[in-house]
Amino acid sequence: MQQSKKKFVVITGATGRLGYHAVREFVNQGYEVRILSRSVPKAKAIFFDIFDKIELIECDFVIEISRKNLQIFSTVLQKSLKHTLVTHIVSIAGSSGYIDRNKTEILDYKCHKYLIDSAKNIPTLEKFIYISSMAITRPWSIVSLVLNLLIKNVMSWKFETENYLRNSGLNHVIIRPGSLLNERLSKPTAVTIAQGDKDRGMIERSSVAKAIVSVCQDHLMKTKVTFEVFSKKEQRSQKFEWHTPNLEEDGRKINKNSHFKVRMIVVLAFWGMAFGIGGWVFKGKFLKIFKKMKRKFFKN
Numbered sequence: 167m168q169q170s171k172k173k174f175v176v177i178t179g180a181t182g183r184l185g186y187h188a189v190r191e192f193v194n195q196g197y198e199v200r201i202l203s204r205s206v207p208k209a210k211a212i213f214f215d216i217f218d219k220i221e222l223i224e225c226d227f228v229i230e231i232s233r234k235n236l237q238i239f240s241t242v243l244q245k246s247l248k249h250t251l252v253t254h255i256v257s258i259a260g261s262s263g264y265i266d267r268n269k270t271e272i273l274d275y276k277c278h279k280y281l282i283d284s285a286k287n288i289p290t291l292e293k294f295i296y297i298s299s300m301a302i303t304r305p306w307s308i309v310s311l312v313l314n315l316l317i318k319n320v321m322s323w324k325f326e327t328e329n330y331l332r333n334s335g336l337n338h339v340i341i342r343p344g345s346l347l348n349e350r351l352s353k354p355t356a357v358t359i360a361q362g363d364k365d366r367g368m369i370e371r372s373s374v375a376k377a378i379v380s381v382c383q384d385h386l387m388k389t390k391v392t393f394e395v396f397s398k399k400e401q402r403s404q405k406f407e408w409h410t411p412n413l414e415e416d417g418r419k420i421n422k423n424s425h426f427k428v429r430m431i432v433v434l435a436f437w438g439m440a441f442g443i444g445g446w447v448f449k450g451k452f453l454k455i456f457k458k459m460k461r462k463f464f465k466n
């Protein structure tokens with residue numbers, strides 16, 4: 167693996183659980199690191215030991231975009247990306263169980279759209295890395311169904327971002343991790359890289375962080391690619407190692423996003439069933455009420 171000469175990374179979602187590992191990994195590898203975070207105290211607490219090695223720009227995507235304060239937002243973005251040597255952007259920010267579920271469109275799509283558009287103006291940018299999710303092309307899978315229902319349409323919006331990025335002309339790398347495991351102290355384990363979104367699996371956040379940094383450092387690796395990353399059972403006891411994956415480039419055809427449709431079908435089916443069961447259970451009561459009203463209004 168060839169070492170990059172100029173290394174400057176801008177990271178969103180840096181103070182989240184995956185961001186925690188990614189920022190440390192980039193700092194350890196000698197990158198200049200600029201993070202976008204909505205909370206300075208949180209960043210200070212999490213990165214207390216390396217805070218002097220990172221540059222922080224405060225920005226809450228949801229507040230700025232929902233206020234339609236796009237002027238401020240684009241100023242923040244320009245400030246974040248202004249550096250002649252920005253070589254990598256890693257976008258980790260995304261909705262999880264902890265976010266207001268109605269803000270997914272803004273956080274998982276709109277802010278990335280702005281970020282991608284702004285990134286086009288950086289001549290030194292080598293790779294734009296977006297953290298998506300396994301099962302993103304399978305709207306009928308249990309993971310997608312549950313996430314789309316609980317965290318409103320999150321997979322739908324993440325998929326929109328994938329497509330927007332693919333269409334942007336940037337040198338993108340879309341990483342789709344399996345279910346993330348949350349052990350801060352866990353060591354990164356061996357991983358499997360796959361394409362086609364056919365697998366299921368889990369992965370340590372520390373392993374995903376290693377994969378992200380490896381992607382940035384691996385000059386032999388193709389860009390304009392999308393891949394899944396997860397650890398098989400037997401790999402959980404093995405150490406992380408990176409080998410340049412042999413990946414197929416993303417085709418020109420943009421994948422169709424059927425998440426919205428599937429979610430609507432599921433919601434309609436749910437309410438249909440609820441009314442059906444309710445009607446059947448309370449049939450006797452409804453009939454009584456109906457007869458009572460009939461008697462009252464048509465007694466003459």
Ligand SMILES: NC(=O)c1ccc[n+]([C@@H]2O[C@H](COP(=O)([O-])OP(=O)(O)OC[C@H]3O[C@@H](n4cnc5c(N)ncnc54)[C@H](OP(=O)(O)O)[C@@H]3O)[C@@H](O)[C@H]2O)c1
Nearest residue numbers: 179180181182183184226227228258259260262299345346
């Ligand atoms: N959890 C999984 O199993 C799983 C699986 C596959 C892919 N993913 C994706 O992997 C990424 C990281 O996941 P995670 O579980 O580590 O997530 P996480 O801990 O919830 O981190 C999410 C990050 O997004 C940031 N964020 C939330 N709202 C924001 C806003 N309004 N403005 C700016 N930043 C905001 C959070 O900021 P704060 O630090 O200020 O809270 C946090 O840094 C996400 O994109 C997720 O969709 C997750």
